[in-house]
Amino acid sequence: MDLSKMSRDELTKLRTDVDKALADFDNRRRAEARAAAEKVAREHGFALDDLTGNTDKKSGRKSPAKYRNPEDPRQTWTGRGRQPGWIKAALADGRPLSDFTI
Incomplete structure (x- = not known):
């Protein structure tokens, strides 16, 4: 060539x-x-x-959300990593994590 x-x-x-x-x-x-x-x-x-x-x-799969904020259903958490503020606040108020289970 x-x-x-x-x-x-x-x-x-x-x-x-x-x-x-x-x-x-x-x-x-x-x-x-x-x-x-x-x-x-x-x-x-x-x-x-x-x-x-x-x-x-x-x-590329993401972990499914395990917890949802009942006051704002758009806010979810997989249970991994740092706890979001709404979970921390609820736990500090004495609410159990199970209240937020999806």
């Missing part, structure tokens, strides 16, 4: 095709590496995600 005899449009298309081929190549290699790592993890009695710590964060 003689690049010096190609038109600008042909060179641009070639570059686009090369970029796509490189991306496809990287994706195939990544998939092969993941499959190999999963196989080794299984041989040792683990799932790869157990070893890498990839859980809900990787898949």
